[in-house]
Amino acid sequence: MDITAAYTDLYQITMAQVYFVTKPNGKAVFDYYYRRNPFDNGYAIFAGLEDVLDILESLKFSESDISYLKQKGFENEFLEYLKNFSFKGSIRSSKEGDIVFPNRPILQVEANIIEAQIIETLLLNILNFQTLIATKASRIRYSAKDAILLDMGLRRAHATGGYYASRAAAIGGFDSTSNVKAAEDYNIASTGTMAHSFIQSYDNELDAFRDFAQVRPKNCVLLIDTYNTLKLGLPNAIIVAKEMEDKGEKLFGIRLDSGDLAYLSKKARAILDAADLSYVKIVVSNQLDEFVIKSLKEQHAPIDVFGVGTNLVTGRPDAALDGVYKLSEYNGDPRIKLSENIIKVSLPFKKQVYRMTDADGLFYGADAVAIYTEGEIDKMEHPFDITKQIDISALKKEPLLELVMEDGKRIIPARTVTEIAEYSQSRLAQLPDEYKRFQNPHTYKIGLSSQLKKERNDLINKHKS
Amino acid sequence: MDITAAYTDLYQITMAQVYFVTKPNGKAVFDYYYRRNPFDNGYAIFAGLEDVLDILESLKFSESDISYLKQKGFENEFLEYLKNFSFKGSIRSSKEGDIVFPNRPILQVEANIIEAQIIETLLLNILNFQTLIATKASRIRYSAKDAILLDMGLRRAHATGGYYASRAAAIGGFDSTSNVKAAEDYNIASTGTMAHSFIQSYDNELDAFRDFAQVRPKNCVLLIDTYNTLKLGLPNAIIVAKEMEDKGEKLFGIRLDSGDLAYLSKKARAILDAADLSYVKIVVSNQLDEFVIKSLKEQHAPIDVFGVGTNLVTGRPDAALDGVYKLSEYNGDPRIKLSENIIKVSLPFKKQVYRMTDADGLFYGADAVAIYTEGEIDKMEHPFDITKQIDISALKKEPLLELVMEDGKRIIPARTVTEIAEYSQSRLAQLPDEYKRFQNPHTYKIGLSSQLKKERNDLINKHKS
Structure with a gap:
């Protein structure tokens, strides 16, 4: 497909x-944001932007799409429009890999409303999806500390x-993947x-290990x-490791895929060390997630590599970001969507988001949302609670939304996955630990400029009356 | 991609x-099966076969794949093999859309071991994935009874x-999808x-409804x-419905996407009926799943169409089939994988699976697994419990695995999604209700032929000694 x-x-x-x-020249601004951090995490890792920009630059309806839509009853004049469709709008976005939070724009699309609507889905x-999985991966990385992490979920x-x-x-x-195509x-x-299956295809395990190590x-x-594991697999692996030493080679590791991984990794480590094979690494897999890895670390299981599959690539248990x-x-006028649930009321206007940094270079724990035309602001108010506001005049403020696409063309250079991952790590390094813990992480604040708050409230009142 | x-x-x-x-001509048989029904359901719906057959028939390594693998250090002679790689094996499979159960082969691949291994992932x-989602959809269909079901999860x-x-x-x-490409x-x-957003782009809701209904x-x-909803949206919809009547048109429906759907659908139904608009259907959406729909049905909510998104397409809460x-x-010899957990011990041999039907044409509640060469069997034994066996000699037995691909070419005609869905419904109609309920569904039995059980036990004992 x-x-x-x-x-x-x-x-x-x-x-x-x-x-x-009815109105072919309407000009719209749409906000992309989410409402709840996945996994009850303290933040999310924004991911997928490069793919979106690449796809948007060359997005077209195919001939078969047009035939299908004709068959669905769409009219000829509109089908002609679709034949020539391309996305010609602008996008302002957070950097891919940045840490992001609920209820603040992560990306804004400014385009003809037809184009903006067609690209929404x-x-x-x-x-x-990518933000969900990058966030899950970030949690697993936090648990695994310096261990090697392998994605094997395809x-x-x-x-x-x-x-x-x-x-x-x-x-x-994650350090690497089993997924050849993605790699x-x-x-x-x-x-x-x-x-x-490789081992099963041999009459005995030792022959299988020997063939593999040779090739x-x-x-x-x-x-x-x-x-x-301990009575057959490990002794056979040690035989092969020694045979490799005779040829000047070194066995990289042994892998455990079942049983109690804390118990087995400790036993295996001791047996390997006693055989002078302390360089042989221990790789484990089997339904791992951030909690199992945290527990293995707490038990001092001597594991060098964690292979994570299902729980990583499906983003369990949430399985979706909202x-x-x-x-x-x-057309230049602010728009709002009301809701019975005040949290779900949307923020009107084209906006900018500012992140504050303290004197130590750590994130202050707040992003402030302002109307785009306001410029930098001095005060941040709680979105609903009228008793809460913070003076941010003395803090360093970083505007987070940057222009990444203009007239349908990307205007930032392409970034590799490695560059994005490094940027993400550098941003996480600025986030204090209290936002990273799994149990009730500290709430990173999202505030509004006084002007945005007032204008939003005026719009709510206008619609309610 | x-x-x-x-x-x-x-x-x-x-x-x-x-x-x-080391052994380029090895001939392997692999079983595809799962171990646990998703969602604690009583069965799963097997899906994805047509896609697999289509993809396998033309599967190749691209030039860019070969360059990548060369760069990864694979040797030239092997790369030459990969350049000419195609799948030339055979596949025997359950019919797509059939109801299937844990721990019995659903599909068997018989091929050169290199080919069989490369296509595994x-x-x-x-x-x-498709079996997971078809099963989720089947549960939602069971809850929704005759209501229209719309997939809107993309x-x-x-x-x-x-x-x-x-x-x-x-x-x-499901009856239809919002996903244009898939449709x-x-x-x-x-x-x-x-x-x-459509409504928000207008200065007032009535204008938005009018434009939409006109075009x-x-x-x-x-x-x-x-x-x-009730003070503005519904009265506006009624105005437009009446205007449509004046032009000889009929409003199809109104949609509720928030609030208490049981309460609002009853109120809306009464108000529509009082306005002589009993033909206008009520469509609802908002985080629906099989349990919410079951509850709405139990409350007699007058809902005609359920739109289901996230919970359907992500297969929540399981998110994966195991x-x-x-x-x-x-090479003709049976192979087994042992495990500390007896349920995870694999079944050796090329096999056939038989489904028994009772005199009323309902499924008897058991599939029997036999060695392929045995032919039909008279007795089915519990896989592990030596006290349990069933005489199946008098029951009608249907062999479930049919040859669908031979020498890498599909040998069954392509079936449309509609045909597969109809087949699935016909099979579900033969399954007694006790296997369909959500709470502790009755366990559909999977038994082994006496010969398969004996040979498997002999293999276990051989490996244990």
């Missing part, structure tokens, strides 16, 4: 036709979504070990739990 | 190279996995309504909760 402009919800095209007939589809991923999961995992802090296209490190001696990892795309301006 | 043979785990290629050097990736799906989610949802019982390629019905009068659904691919024969 190629991503074309038909990679969208039908209602986008239906609404587009109405706009085409694609944009949400790519950004919601077989349990949501079909071709697994391709994007491997990219997002790298941004969130090839995104220039991510790729690694792999061996499967049980693939470099980074060789032997899977030792097919029949009996990102939305809301109209905030139309 | 195009799916090529590099859409796999690196270890498959590493193992392939070892096989290529792709096969698991497509089948695990924006929260796992990137391009959403394309396959829409296909699987249709197989599991176009898989010939699924597509539908859509309107977004809040798109067919299947017109008005979203009534942007500002105030499907595996295990070697069961190598």
